[in-house]
Amino acid sequence: MNLLAIESSCDECSAAVLKDGELKSVVISSQLIHSEYGGVVPELASRAHMELIVPVVEESLKKASFSKEEIDSVAVTYGPGLAGSLIVGISFAKAFAASRGIPVVGVNHMEGHLYSAFLEGDKPEFPFIALVVSGGHSMLIHVKEPYSHELLGQTRDDAAGEAFDKVAKLLGLGYPGGPVIDKLAAEGNPKAFNFPRAFMNGESFEFSFSGIKTSVLYLLKELKYDPENRDDKLVRDICASFQAAVIDVLVAKTIAAAGKFRVKSIAVAGGVAANKGLRTALQAAAQTMGAKAVFPRPLYCTDNAAMIGIAAHFKYLKFGMASDLTLKPIPNLPLSFLN
Numbered sequence: 001m002n003l004l005a006i007e008s009s010c011d012e013c014s015a016a017v018l019k020d021g022e023l024k025s026v027v028i029s030s031q032l033i034h035s036e037y038g039g040v041v042p043e044l045a046s047r048a049h050m051e052l053i054v055p056v057v058e059e060s061l062k063k064a065s066f067s068k069e070e071i072d073s074v075a076v077t078y079g080p081g082l083a084g085s086l087i088v089g090i091s092f093a094k095a096f097a098a099s100r101g102i103p104v105v106g107v108n109h110m111e112g113h114l115y116s117a118f119l120e121g122d123k124p125e126f127p128f129i130a131l132v133v134s135g136g137h138s139m140l141i142h143v144k145e146p147y148s149h150e151l152l153g154q155t156r157d158d159a160a161g162e163a164f165d166k167v168a169k170l171l172g173l174g175y176p177g178g179p180v181i182d183k184l185a186a187e188g189n190p191k192a193f194n195f196p197r198a199f200m201n202g203e204s205f206e207f208s209f210s211g212i213k214t215s216v217l218y219l220l221k222e223l224k225y226d227p228e229n230r231d232d233k234l235v236r237d238i239c240a241s242f243q244a245a246v247i248d249v250l251v252a253k254t255i256a257a258a259g260k261f262r263v264k265s266i267a268v269a270g271g272v273a274a275n276k277g278l279r280t281a282l283q284a285a286a287q288t289m290g291a292k293a294v295f296p297r298p299l300y301c302t303d304n305a306a307m308i309g310i311a312a313h314f315k316y317l318k319f320g321m322a323s324d325l326t327l328k329p330i331p332n333l334p335l336s337f338l339n
């Protein structure tokens, strides 16, 4: 199966080509225009997707040395995401499939993140626990077999990536916040400030990250912090202490879930999975319980079409190719709960 995969749910316009589940090419065009607004502007994102989708698909085909005629199925993200952004990818995918008489399948964006650990290298073994931590979601999932998911818990308020972005904004560090906090945290003292770790007691697999962000806000008010005139050591210490609080919660809950369901593999995905501190801490914690934690390379942690392609491959193996030319965007699409 020669598959063209398309991802346009937020501010990355991406296309990938896979042959029998093996990645042949991926092109990701990130829309830089949003950084000056401190977050993604939906109207600008959909307009940019309209300009980018054709050149991005053409480049992915060229990089894979495939012609349009050699593609025999199309997979596209149909949610969750921004309606105006999703509709560009879906419309393109349906038109491409209809004009060539080939099937088009919809893929859940979060299931794309979930299966991104299968793109290359060391892969998780079923059953496994997946920690999906991105800009809009924080989820712990028990993946019993391909496309059999049990959602164990998710965030009650902010997502982990959202907390990184909001704290970076408070500190005046720009958008997105994750990469810059990750870098500064490596040079700071993680014990300088004690930020709250929510829901650490008991068996809950739910998360809450808004309290950490509010604590950072109160600290900055108390210190009369001025982003224009900042003390670099203080910023590094706040970043390190904030990141340590987020990592403590993510690691403790993921390890507890792996222990409860007696799995030997843990897969971490989504933009926050690129975090160096999280990678080191979770790998070490998994090792002490005889499990292994697998992370995609950073390029495949944030939004990309390669992950949509690999999820489509697993979906195809489980359900066959159910083409749907009536596919529509579903901005709040939940994870499939299949047993």
Ligand SMILES: Nc1ncnc2c1ncn2[C@@H]1O[C@H](COP(=O)(O)OP(=O)(O)OP(=O)(O)O)[C@@H](O)[C@H]1O
Binding pocket: 010, 080, 081, 109, 113, 133, 134, 135, 136, 137, 160, 161, 162, 164, 165, 176, 177, 178, 179, 182, 270, 271, 272, 273, 274, 275, 276, 301, 302, 303
């Ligand atoms: N090194 C890093 N450390 C921590 N967070 C990071 C890092 N790199 C990226 N992020 C965060 O990852 C998020 C982006 O990830 P991703 O592209 O998966 O999210 P999204 O697609 O916006 O959300 P969703 O997938 O939930 O719809 C941002 O919040 C960003 O700050």
Ligand SMILES: [Mg+2]
Binding pocket: 109, 113, 134, 135, 271, 302, 303
């Ligand atoms: Mg995403």
